[in-house]
Structures are given as C-alpha cells and as structure tokens.
Amino acid sequence: MSVGIVVDERRGDGGVLFTLRGEIVHGTVEPLTGVLTRVPADAGSVTLDMAGVTYMDSAGLAFLRAVDDFQRRTGIPVRTVHWSGRPRRVLEFTALDDDGAPAPGPSAAAREREELARQLEEEVEQLRQALVSRPLIDRATGVLMAAEVCTAEEAWGILRETSQRANVKLRLVARAVVRSVDGPPPEEPVLSALRFALLRHRRT
The missing domain is CATH 3.30.750.24 (STAS domain)
Known part of the structure; x- marks a missing residue:
C-alpha cells in the first residue's frame, strides 16, 4: 500500500x-x-x-x-x-x-540507546554491590541472632529498620554491626537507629 x-x-x-x-x-x-x-x-x-x-x-x-x-x-x-x-x-x-x-x-534513537545502556550499567552495579554485600549482611544477621536470641527474619528486620531510620545503606549498617563485635560500637546515626530497632524488637 x-x-x-x-x-x-x-x-x-x-x-x-x-x-x-x-x-x-x-x-x-x-x-x-x-x-x-x-x-x-x-x-x-x-x-x-x-x-x-x-x-x-x-x-x-x-x-x-x-x-x-x-x-x-x-x-x-x-x-x-x-x-x-x-x-x-x-x-x-x-x-x-x-x-x-x-x-x-546524537539522534533521538541514539539518545534512547544511551539512556538504556546507562540504566543497564546501574543495574549491573547494583547487582555487583548486592553480591559483595550479601556475605557481610549474613554475618551481621548472625551477630544479631546470637546477641538477641532471635530468628534470621527478625535479625534482618532489625538491620532493615536501622538502615531506614538512619538513612544509611544496609551494607554500611551491617559492617558497623560486625565491627562492633570486637571493636567500638557503631557511630551516629546508626547507633541511635540500631538501639531503637533493638528496643522495638525486645518489646514484641
């Protein structure tokens, strides 16, 4: 036609x-x-x-x-x-x-490809960070399970709440928890957020 x-x-x-x-x-x-x-x-x-x-x-x-x-x-x-x-x-x-x-x-189509490539790069980086962070988060979960006599799900909830309240990435919260075993306690604002999350857990 x-x-x-x-x-x-x-x-x-x-x-x-x-x-x-x-x-x-x-x-x-x-x-x-x-x-x-x-x-x-x-x-x-x-x-x-x-x-x-x-x-x-x-x-x-x-x-x-x-x-x-x-x-x-x-x-x-x-x-x-x-x-x-x-x-x-x-x-x-x-x-x-x-x-x-x-x-x-660059043409509109080329710009679209560049944006898609940028998004894919960000996703790859996020996956890479997740793979690197996973063992650290698992160790922090284990520390909280032993200290609070709680389940893995409860320990994960404490880490996540601490991260959200302190507005700090989860892997940094996990690192602070693991380091506190043989070192100084976490610094602010992670310390205050962690104390609050632990208190909420102990009351439930």
Whole structure:
C-alpha cells in the first residue's frame, strides 16, 4: 500500500495537519510531496504525522529533501512527528533528527540507546554491590541472632529498620554491626537507629 493522506485539516492555530499511512517507496514521493501544494500560503505551520508509515526506504530521503525545500521556499515550518519502526531507523542511520534535518548531535534513537545502556550499567552495579554485600549482611544477621536470641527474619528486620531510620545503606549498617563485635560500637546515626530497632524488637 502506498502512502496516502488520511487527514487534512486546518488546526485552530492556523496550522495544517497531514496524517500519512502506508509506505514511502519509489513512485510515491512525487505525489506525496505534491500534497504540500494544498497548504494555504497563510498557514502558520505544517505537521506531518508519520505514525501510520510502516516502511520507508531511501526514497524517504528524497521526500524529506522535498519537505526541506518546501520550508525554504515558503518560509512555512514543517514538523514530522511520531516516527517509529523502520522509518525511524532510516533517520537514525542517516544521522537525521525527527524533522528530517541533519542532527546537531546524537539522534533521538541514539539518545534512547544511551539512556538504556546507562540504566543497564546501574543495574549491573547494583547487582555487583548486592553480591559483595550479601556475605557481610549474613554475618551481621548472625551477630544479631546470637546477641538477641532471635530468628534470621527478625535479625534482618532489625538491620532493615536501622538502615531506614538512619538513612544509611544496609551494607554500611551491617559492617558497623560486625565491627562492633570486637571493636567500638557503631557511630551516629546508626547507633541511635540500631538501639531503637533493638528496643522495638525486645518489646514484641
């Protein structure tokens, strides 16, 4: 199915919205760009909604060049929105932004990949910290079980409450508890939070 104009309406702000559906391939560019001749000379802007465009090959670049020529010739700004799938990847591979102009920096898709990579790196770091912290937390749990004659679940609850009340990472609370066995007691605010958590446990 070739690209067709589905909606052509003047918006309240004087702009024109074209909604496109189908494929941008050889033979569709000329009639597609021809619809721009229907734009009133006094239009404030043109928006091309690309959500329904399911496929675009190199012919799409000719379409974008025609759109750019239209902007330069008429002075009417044209926006393309809602790129997705293969058409968006074509933009990415050709280093164009969502409006089909040369991107001044990384494309939107590239920025999305960078953000996903950053999130994955954070998750990996969190998992690494968890693996490193687990033995320490288990030792602290054992210390509290022996000192308070409580279950592992109760000892875990004391550590977690201490961490939350002191606003200190759980592994740092665990380290302070383990060190207190043969060394000085935990420093503030961990000490106060730990005392409060222990008192609550002893009252239950």
